Amino acid sequence: MTVTEDRPSVEPEIGQARKRKEDYRLITGRTRWTDNIVLPGMLHLAMVRSPFAHATITAIDASEARNAPNVVAVLTGADVAEVQGPLPCAWPITEDQKAPVHPAIAVDRVAFAGEVVAVVIARSAVAARDAAELVDVDYEDLPAALDLKDAAADTTLAHPDLGTNTSATWIFDSAEAGTGSPVEDAISTARDGGILLEREYRQQRLIPAFMEPRSTVVDPTGEQITMWSATQVPHILKIMLAMTQGIPESKLRVIAPDVGGGFGGKLQVTPEEVITLMAARRTGKPCKYTETRSESLMAGHHGRDQWQKLTLAATADGTVTGLKVELLADMGAYLGLVTPGIPILGAFMFNAIYKFPAYHFSCTNIFTNKTWTDAYRGAGRPEATFAIERLMDELAHEVGVDPLAIREKNWIKHEEFPFATVAGLEYDSGNYEAATAKARELFGYDELRAEQKRRRESGDPVQLGIGVSTFTEMCGLAPSRVLGSLNYGAGGWEHASVRMLPTGKVEVITGTSAHGQGHATAFSQIIADRLGVAFDDIEVLHGDTQVSHKGLDTYGSRSLVVGGEALVRAADKVIERARPIAAHMLEASADDLDFEAGRFSVRGTDQGVAMAEIALAVFAAHDLPDGVEPSLDAEATYDPVNFNYPHGTHLCALEIDTETGGVRMRKYACVDDIGNVINPLIVAGQVHGGLVQGIAQALWEEAVHDDAGTLVSASFVDYLVPTAADTISFDIEHTTTPALTNSLGTKGVGEAGTIASTPAVVNAVVDALRPFGVSDVRMPCTPERIWKAIHARDGADDGGGATAEAAMPHFDEDQAGANDEGAGR
């Protein structure tokens, strides 16, 4: 055979800051968002939603809407009650979990403000909206369960038929599990001469607030029903729709085209998707529904929303001896796809990087008459990290040492890995000392502490706060066996296949479903190295169940560590399929072949053949060894053996204006250990974005309901997503301890920034205010709360003070007529 000269570059792709191949269409506007899709005869949907948090539907008069111009149909809950099927919950956490039926369209009762009560199907979006205004719904208001603690006491029932607001209680106890000693022993020991910290923290309700509002198009024409949806989970969506809608799975195709962010918010099977599907099947026409931002904020699932009661036991010198966690978690009105399991994902993380000998976790899931909660970036783990990192600062304060010192005293040393934790996980690798030392230097920790001291001594009205947070997380969801033990309804494997095209190009198909993460670029880098083909010759296909027939999609920082590993294994199978063919072409023994940089060569000779040549020879199939199938294509399904455990140290400096409570971020430095990095550019982007989402929880964002259960922060006027002007440039670096549980040595990165930054910021706020006797400020740490915390000793209320549950009325109904020119801003 020939000696090929056009060998691909041997410079490895992995580790290069490759610019993304996804970008071109996104920066030129040649995008395929679901809302862009137009099909012949397409009909448009508009929803009629409940303004009440809890009410009986006594009558719906849709006659005027049905007669409105260009309206094709109006569907109410009564119209579809027999066929709509319940929306699925895939994660019943206990055998006796209680749950109401979750209809796509409410039939006789609504359980949160924003729930769909009717849908108008019309020939244009405008006609649908106009007619939706004409649907007349009579409600009989019912008492609503709104406050989480009140709801836990069953003072008002969110679903009277259930007889209680408690959905389930889930408990882990290290003594029972055999992973540690009894926590009550540690607590009574600490009570007598040790340190016992008892704290209660609030995880406020957040909204994922992805930038692309959700949109669904369903085309019922043709043999298969095709659904395009702005979803993170096309595969799960397809299976769930088949199971609940009476459609054979083989007759459904789900496509996630360009999807504009998710952050867990598009990890759902939504009422709107089911309604669009029902509308298309009823009318026989393609149907589209695109939500408005207000609908998105009101009716897309929310995140977090917990009360955390925490008891930490330690010896007098600050060595931790036990941790007891009692959570109340707000489910909202219904159980969504993985709602009940979200707080449970935190169960294994409260002990974090520390060596607690005893641990007890209990979580009670409570129904309220609010939008249901579900996954939001980090999902359970930010809540856990927040609690333990706030506690470690409290412990440092109690002992009178630097917050970094108390952490070092208690964390797992690098030589102690692998480490079996009190929560029953095995951490494979890590080096907290190295990350912390690097972060400390990057941040200029000592200089900032010196400045803080100066400002304190001079009584500067602007005080400096320095916040510390370390973290680890379990990511790469997930080993199927573990999911099974937690009653999760599916596995955690991932699928990939590699198709070798005759022209030398390679198609990679992944079961993960990117929506901004840059999989096409990172996966191309992996395959380029593995198969020795050029980066630009690789096409990554995903997000269409007809192309990617098998997969479990993208969430939980799993795509690279689980999906990437599946990809590596599929590529390795390609190499092994090519080997006998290469041997045949080279007239050599397969055992004498080396594969490197995309080329099989005969050891000790200059004879070789490139993968592209083999692909062409296989396509022709004129001269293959006997019994060899004319295909190099291969697939692999990988089930992870363990989670993986990225970790990091985050340091934040805030300037706090004690006269106003205003906060200005001064510096933020973090060093994350995410194992081997495929693409540092993409990784940096994931960290930056994660940081801002976490910082936003600490300082700005909260979904607030008024006492009628109406979402007050129902637009971006009041749900405060930060802008460029509110944030700073970050100093981020890495240490590298490769994961031992996958071939590439990678760990998840998608959620890291969000998990660590929230406690770092709140610790900085509290650190600044310690001299004023402040030990906590409730999130979001608004200027008002900070100012009141400072003045609590003067008689103002403390930092936990409630904020008035009302919005500024900029866009209220104008009372007067023509004298409001309305060009306000």
Added chain:
Amino acid sequence: MSRTTVPVTITVDGTRYTDEVEPRTLLVHYLREQVGKVGTVVGCDTSNCGACTVHLDGRSVKSCNVLAVQADGSEITTVEGLEKDGVLHPVQQAFHDCHGLQCGYCTPGMIMQSIDLLNENPDPSEEEIRSGLEGNLCRCTGYHNIVKAVQQAAGGAR
């Protein structure tokens, strides 16, 4: 009420379009649904997010907050009109080079506002860049690389 439409003539990305629109039609819906410029997107109802930003007679506006009839006789530039002869606009190039986008949904608006910002101030400080983008929300990037991209584009212009 009568379902009247009114005629408009609007130049979009260099091509003149004459159409009938309902007065209530928002410019962004006109661009997306009648002209087919689906590169410009809608992200909110309250003009906070800026995803729909286009240039109207050379200045950035939120096209969800302008009626199509108000743009009658005007020239609109969208993100689809920036690339010339296969060469990206320097701001587009900079967003690519600096990884100034992830999901890409805010990107058309971010790019159009960044161009406007640089038109007004060719050599902005980081603070000026950040405040110049205060009308555009991004949920993915944390803005870090968007700011870098604008800095790169500004450097390229010097």
Added chain:
Amino acid sequence: MIPAQFEYAAPTTVEEAVRLLAEAGDEAKILAGGQSLLPVLRMRLNAPEMVIDLGRIEALRGVRDDGDAIVVGAMTTHADVHADPLVREHAALVTEAVSHLADPQVRHRGTFGGALAHADPAGDLGAPALALGATFTMVGPHGSRTVEGEDFFEDLFTTALAEDEILTEIRIPKHTGWGAHYEKFVRVAHQWPIVAVAAAVRAEGGTIAEARVGLTNMGSVPLRARAVEDALVGKPATAEAVAEAAALAADGTQPPSDLNGDADYRRHLATVLTRRAVLAAAGA
């Protein structure tokens, strides 16, 4: 979301606009840039039958010198007001405040008169207009009339404009050589102010000869802090002296309570921001 259906007219003269408004009566809304009106219409919080767009009336645009005052046409965009040299020279407080208003895109479309007529108590222009003693000229079927700033703002979203009147121009007495500062307090940049303070100061040597102070979002209308103004006269431009006067800023105000802060907190903010605004305006 899409507004409910309406008829649309774009008159090119004030007379035509007034006639159209008279014909339509209370079914009409004036579109004066639309940066607040369009969100209201999109969310269907209001559904007028007729929208009269003042955007084609050239006579309502621009700033002119009128002896001891400058006159801003109601349809001058925020961006044009901000860039205007007359405004900068004679009403620097307006230049300052308008630079903080909303965001660049909104400033390109929103108008000076439109914002004032919308009368959002959190709007950024009311306080500086009041502080500088601006007067408002409006035209209706029976001719034109002019009202003082404190008479113009009547209540939340309510002004002295009658249903058949159009705000045409805002006359701002010249404050040439006065120092000016607009101190705005927000949680995130794209918010309306929680509280803001507009201050203009004429200093002689180190002494405050005259001061004008306006408050944003401290009640249902923009307010003028006359007690502070009076207390500042003749005082040295020092932190202590100014703080003493600024402590009066919240006297008699009835600020709102909402997600961003309760009334007490706003009263406190007003005193701090007033001190800062006055000191900055005085160049101290």
